[in-house]
Amino acid sequence: MNELFRPISALRGVGEKRAKAYARLGIQTPYDLLFHIPRSYLDFRNPEPVLSAPLDTPCVVEGCITRKLPEQRIRKGLSVFKATATDGESDFTVVFYNNFYAFDALKVGETYRFAGKLTGTLLRREIHSPQYLRADCPVLMKPVYPLTNGLTNPMVQANMRQALELLRREPFDGLPSGIRRQYDLCTLPEALGVVHQPASEPILQEAKRRLAFDALLQLQLGMLMLRNRSRAQTAYTMDPDTDLTPFYASLPFAPTNAQKRSIAEICGDLCRTVPANRLLQGDVGSGKTAVAAAACYFTCKNGFQSALMAPTEILATQHYHTLEGFLSPLGIRVGLLTGSLPAKEKRRIRTALQAGELDVLVGTHALIQKDTVFPALGLVITDEQHRFGVGQRAALAQKGGTPHKLVMSATPIPRTLALIVYGDLDISVLDELPVGRLPIRTYAVTGKLRQRAYGFVRSRMDAGEQAYIVCPMIEEGESDLLAVTSYAEQLRAGAFAAYRVGLLHGKMKPAEKEQVMASFKAGELDLLVCTTVVEVGVDVPNATVMLIENSERFGLSQLHQLRGRVGRGSKQSHCILITDSTSEESRERLRVLSSTTDGFRIAEEDLKLRGPGDFFGSAQHGLPPVHLAELAEDMELVRQTQQAARDILEADPQLRDPVNHALRADVVRLYARNGENGLN
Numbered sequence: 001m002n003e004l005f006r007p008i009s010a011l012r013g014v015g016e017k018r019a020k021a022y023a024r025l026g027i028q029t030p031y032d033l034l035f036h037i038p039r040s041y042l043d044f045r046n047p048e049p050v051l052s053a054p055l056d057t058p059c060v061v062e063g064c065i066t067r068k069l070p071e072q073r074i075r076k077g078l079s080v081f082k083a084t085a086t087d088g089e090s091d092f093t094v095v096f097y098n099n100f101y102a103f104d105a106l107k108v109g110e111t112y113r114f115a116g117k118l119t120g121t122l123l124r125r126e127i128h129s130p131q132y133l134r135a136d137c138p139v140l141m142k143p144v145y146p147l148t149n150g151l152t153n154p155m156v157q158a159n160m161r162q163a164l165e166l167l168r169r170e171p172f173d174g175l176p177s178g179i180r181r182q183y184d185l186c187t188l189p190e191a192l193g194v195v196h197q198p199a200s201e202p203i204l205q206e207a208k209r210r211l212a213f214d215a216l217l218q219l220q221l222g223m224l225m226l227r228n229r230s231r232a233q234t235a236y237t238m239d240p241d242t243d244l245t246p247f248y249a250s251l252p253f254a255p256t257n258a259q260k261r262s263i264a265e266i267c268g269d270l271c272r273t274v275p276a277n278r279l280l281q282g283d284v285g286s287g288k289t290a291v292a293a294a295a296c297y298f299t300c301k302n303g304f305q306s307a308l309m310a311p312t313e314i315l316a317t318q319h320y321h322t323l324e325g326f327l328s329p330l331g332i333r334v335g336l337l338t339g340s341l342p343a344k345e346k347r348r349i350r351t352a353l354q355a356g357e358l359d360v361l362v363g364t365h366a367l368i369q370k371d372t373v374f375p376a377l378g379l380v381i382t383d384e385q386h387r388f389g390v391g392q393r394a395a396l397a398q399k400g401g402t403p404h405k406l407v408m409s410a411t412p413i414p415r416t417l418a419l420i421v422y423g424d425l426d427i428s429v430l431d432e433l434p435v436g437r438l439p440i441r442t443y444a445v446t447g448k449l450r451q452r453a454y455g456f457v458r459s460r461m462d463a464g465e466q467a468y469i470v471c472p473m474i475e476e477g478e479s480d481l482l483a484v485t486s487y488a489e490q491l492r493a494g495a496f497a498a499y500r501v502g503l504l505h506g507k508m509k510p511a512e513k514e515q516v517m518a519s520f521k522a523g524e525l526d527l528l529v530c531t532t533v534v535e536v537g538v539d540v541p542n543a544t545v546m547l548i549e550n551s552e553r554f555g556l557s558q559l560h561q562l563r564g565r566v567g568r569g570s571k572q573s574h575c576i577l578i579t580d581s582t583s584e585e586s587r588e589r590l591r592v593l594s595s596t597t598d599g600f601r602i603a604e605e606d607l608k609l610r611g612p613g614d615f616f617g618s619a620q621h622g623l624p625p626v627h628l629a630e631l632a633e634d635m636e637l638v639r640q641t642q643q644a645a646r647d648i649l650e651a652d653p654q655l656r657d658p659v660n661h662a663l664r665a666d667v668v669r670l671y672a673r674n675g676e677n678g679l680n
């Protein structure tokens with residue numbers, strides 16, 4: 001067997017503990033390790049003269065070691081090692097704390113480059129705990145790896161050298177050479193060698209392109225294979241002449257054009273034999289639930305059942321009430337299945353469902369997926385909210401024969417990324433808000449203005465409206481943050497003593513949460529102090545003010561979602577972002593948020609600020625393990641990989657040809673890592 005595919009513990013220095021640390025990063029073999037791509041590089045190429053290098057800012061200087069001083073024991077457990085060096089013009093001191101090995105490796109008379117921050121006076125510059133390498137080292141860029149507890153950068157570097165050595169001994173490239181030539185890509189060993197030991201920027205870009213190509217290609221191949229498989233099956237077909245007029249007539253509002261268009265697209269899907277696989281994407285408050293209700297109506301009128309799955313109980317309950325409101329006057333029977341229902345009630349619901357006495361079942365994912373039998377499941381709607389990856393979506397395909405599938409997603413995502421992540425789906429976009437919505441006014445202020453902000457919140461509540469105050473944390477102990485519980489107490493006793501204040505956080509029991517949400521919705525509470533449990537989907541149109549504490553702690557898209565809890569009716573809404581942070585990045589985020597309410601623009605800015613991995617806030621998004629920040633804008637590469645995937649599968653639909661074996665293994669591995677084992 002190729003040694004690259006042995007357990008990672010085959011590498012020198014990898015004991016049980018380190019192997020576990022690697023496993024946490026999804027690395028089981030030296031081959032996996034090779035795809036652990038550096039987060040960034042320490043660039044030693046352009047040293048600055050010590051005299052003019054900036055102080056307290058990361059920089060690189062060069063120096064010849066002139067003297068090594070004896071160890072200084074400052075106190076028990078703290079030893080300081082110092083060496084003096086010169087860059088020809090000025091002298092400086094290199095200082096290490098407790099790091100004998102780094103100090104010991106420096107040799108008097110040799111010249112090194114040091115990366116770190118310079119401190120000290122004009123006469124005596126010092127550089128503390130620098131990273132360094134010999135000035136004549138052929139590779140002057142040191143990779144910086146994403147780490148986890150139990151791993152350090154030097155450990156990963158050392159293991160990586162060995163893994164690269166194995167690859168050199170037994171060169172391996174899973175990409176068929178025809179594809180490699182067609183798209184003018186370098187070989188895998190070349191790409192990996194350069195990415196882990198780069199010599200120059202242009203070659204590095206080539207190497208990254210190759211790795212991104214592979215990652216995107218594998219993603220697309222897997223999706224196409226799953227899709228082809230479900231296409232080979234047939235779904236229940238419905239009647240295109242099904243009359244939606246009664247549904248439209250009973251809506252309490254006029255649907256937007258975007259809603260009508262999406263409903264037509266979805267119902268069009270339902271009339272085909274190929275199981276539908278559609279994403280309904282809409283900005284916060286764009287009215288996705290009404291579209292879902294229309295699809296359920298259509299399905300029911302054709303004699304089939306629908307399931308709507310939400311990520312939390314609060315949302316499931318809310319969707320249940322909304323759908324029930326839309327559909328039960330039309331004679332459609334809607335049921336709710338959540339974990340906090342008494343066992344007897346759950347049984348009753350399941351029995352009714354099985355007997356065909358329920359047309360629509362709303363619930364949490366786990367409950368609907370487990371032991372729930374639908375005699376005629378025509379449509380599965382998943383309110384995904386970006387919580388779930390490729391794997392879960394695919395797993396649904398196995399449920400109840402082959403129902404049509406509709407995924408609802410609230411965060412608008414840039415088109416390139418949508419193609420990458422949802423390459424397997426057709427997309428309907430709600431790009432229009434209901435008429436009469438006023439853009440939310442957003443202000444970023446410091447804590448000094450908190451009392452004034454409270455005053456403003458009170459004035460809105462005096463006018464009969466409701467408000468949210470959001471804090472990021474729930475555990476005590478984070479000293480810089482007031483825990484939400486004590487914060488709520490403080491508000492109840494102080495600024496909001498005259499108002500009805502509710503509290504909602506993630507550690508409460510589902511039934512309690514639901515009760516608080518129900519009272520807030522019914523207008524029995526004026527103010528809801530909460531954590532981000534309100535982030536997704538919660539819909540209380542009378543709530544018009546949101547005040548967010550420590551707003552710098554949230555990502556842009558998350559703030560957009562949070563803010564979207566207000567501005568859901570016709571009244572003017574306001575969002576006050578409180579922050580005392582001085583960090584440029586968080587200020588930039590708040591600036592973007594104050595200047596626009598367009599979810600697509602915000603998503604694009606967020607992607608630029610954070611890169612696609614963090615953008616979804618989940619390891620399960622199925623995105624390739626390459627830092628694709630700039631590649632997300634590279635439509636060309638996405639198109640090329642789509643084309644390549646189609647060509648490969650046209651010739652070999654299941655990748656059974658020996659030239660595609662390695663590629664197949666890569667695809668299966670990628671999907672298995674994301675929880676989808678159906679490709680095996």
Ligand SMILES: Nc1ncnc2c1ncn2[C@@H]1O[C@H](COP(=O)(O)OP(=O)(O)OP(=O)(O)O)[C@@H](O)[C@H]1O
Pocket residue numbers: 253254255256259282283284285286287288289290410434435536537538539541564568
């Ligand atoms: N065409 C419309 N005209 C007026 N109000 C509408 C229209 N469509 C939906 N609404 C109302 O707008 C609010 C938001 O709708 P809904 O909860 O479906 O939004 P959403 O798209 O799920 O948003 P989010 O992702 O933020 O939860 C609801 O109160 C709903 O009743």
